[in-house]
Amino acid sequence: MVTTPSQKSARARRSSVMEAHSVFDVYHKHQEISATFEELSVEMEAEDAKDDADAKSKSHEIFEKGRKSSPSFPQFHKVMKTGVIYATTRAKSNGFSPETEHEWANMGQGAPETGTLPGAPSRNFSMTIPEAELEYAPVTGLQELRVKVADYYNHLYRQGKSSQYTPDNVCVVPGGRAGLTRIMAVLGNVNIGYFTPDYTAYEQCLGLFLRISPSPLLHRDVNDALMDPKEFEFQVKGAGLGSVLLSNPANPTGQSIEGEKLRQYVDISRRNQSAIIMDEFYSHYYYDGEAVDPADGGVDDNSNWPKTVSSASYIDDVNEDPILIVNGLTKNWRCPGFRICWIVAPKAIVSMLGSAGSYLDGGANAPLQRLALPLMELDFIRRDTWALQRHFVVKRDFLLKELDKLGIIVQWKPTATFYIWADISRLPPPLNDSLVFLEECAKHKIICVPGVFFDINPRGLKTLLKSTCIANVRFSYGPPMRNLTLGMERLATLIAEWELSPETPLEYVEENME
Template sequence: YSPVAGARELRQAVADLYNARYRKGMASQYSYENVAISSGGRSGLARVAASLGPVHLGHYLPDYTAYEELFDAFKGFVPMPILLEESDGFRVTADQLRHEIVSRGLGAVLLSNPHNPTGQVLYGPELERYVGIGRQYRCALIFDEFYSHYLYDEVAQAHTSVSAARYVEDVNTDTVIIVDGLTKNWRYPGLRISWTLGPKEIIQRIASAGSFLDGGAAHPIQKAVIPMLDPAFADGQALSIQSAFSVKRDHMTRAIDAMGLGLPHRPKAGFYCFVSLKNLRPGLEDGIEFFEAALGHKVITVPGKFFDVNPGQRRRHLPSRLSQFARLSYGPNMHELERGMSRLKELLKT
């Protein structure tokens, strides 16, 4: 068996990668003790959830659909939704974080950054302010950074990859927890390797949770993936992704504009477009109806209401704000993407 926290060599390789990318010249550096290895992203997030105490946990609407299952599975904290507004492109801001922490007594906040499904991203001075507010109010910030290589336009010009680790002052006192892995940024989902970075004390709790949740990642795979964490190799992966996916992003956004779909925010990261269906004819303006109609043309879309994370269905008496949205992915190769967008164009013509 491998240690539940992961093989020491891999843990140190992860720490070295983050130090090289984000912490050059800083006194506080990550070590293997700041890293836990898990068998995939959901496993890593489950460990974090199991390690939280009885706090109010802020989460954004919209956000990653699997968070709802995570919140339902663990009852030690109270999920508190934070609304992102269409009029602002579903943007996360530091000022909003401050307001939510103070007004609702949040002890922790979970967010995907880059953001799934909207393609928004916190970076640069705004991310620095966001981390600083968490530090000021002693609110734990949990960053799901699984799309941190998928950056475009001015974001890619500023950074090869994005991470809250850049703005942590002390790796053992700032309660910034980062979850990432090989699934998206390295495009190796079958290897089932993820990691969590954070203060040593929190990593110890996360490793303890892993002992009864999943038992740890496979030892031979941990050994095999260590070369992938070499900073030069990792940065090469990021640049290759940005080169290929920016072209596909541009193709999809042009097609969306030509079809008359709404796009509240041109994605600056990730590989999704979160489109508005409000201007479509009856029968297509609802995300579920649009999904069923697109399926008839052999295209898969994801209804927007699935990102209206609603643990315990506590807001079941309210109609979803996101029912007239859909997520489209430009993850497939260009040939498949062109076929898919052409078929959606045919659907909207009928």
């Protein structure tokens, strides 16, 4: 039987869908591939053997990996990969490495570029480490750094308020994830609410601690990026939530709860004694402020700050209101390698966090905490944030323009962060499946993160094909402009190659799984 070019093309598309979803199961969930998929692959291999020996070999390799991935150590819990790690793993399978990194358009990384920005104040990272610094730092952080963090919040968000933060309200931690882990460790037996889409690592921290019961906060309208405060309170009460975890501004959508709505969220937390864990790691990345940049003629002194947002503005009593703020040098100060972050909270909770840190992580790096002190000077922060916003808004606008040219939808223009939550549903099927999209991007030396990883699934109860984020992709404009330019050029080539033989992933899976 002669196979036509169009039949071969259709088979290749179907194979791509199977391969992408199977790889997800094998590498992300550490599961064996189902017998049904295996039997189906054998049929496809038999059909394709006459035409494409390479396809047969590749399919066989995928399923062999699935068999070998069955648990060798059943006494260990299988930990799922975060989105960035998964995307990087798939890139490595296509040749990505430290040696070849310059050849890739990495728009998947969750870190900002760390080099000197135009107009930014200098960062002097030279230091000598005295012998005294070789000792452990206090598990809640160096006192000098805690003082500066408290001053930062008081100066920007609490001027004129009687209740002020002190060092006792600050716990320095070795990275944001370590901070979230400490918080989860000290929570009692509570229902904890979360949104989707949201930061991929929430899935792991919400799913590992058996005392807490994750509970999704559902948008009645999928077109709502943020939840109205009245609806938020209704769901907090209805689910009996003892806590809520959210990123604000939000990763991956770039949307922000602020002003009166943020005030109401804090009031709801206080009124219902439901602790809100506010991940404010992107609180300097705002692009819609009203102040005038000194580069454009604005005043260059303490009276002229760029827009930043924090729930700290609306707290009544810093030691009574159940608001925990997580922030640090990783994003806003563009020093991810420092692994220096902090939690700002009522001092009774900070004491608990210190106890948890004594057995979880032991505390943050002592020399780097001291090296961070000049970065926490208020004048440095003001000038550095102006430079950051000036630089990143250009990259945001470039990416928005280029994605629009390619027919990729951006429903919510990001007002903050350095992410774009893109809708690829209009792309040629099955490229409109985010897992297929990643696989094909990796073949073209592009890295992005499939939307399914932001569809938080703490206990693994939601099936992949039920994900509401299957047609979404997160693009990061954290990397330098070179990455974005190269990525858009390659993405245009990739999409052009997928104009033929459309078939949706769902249609294909349903057709062949019957």
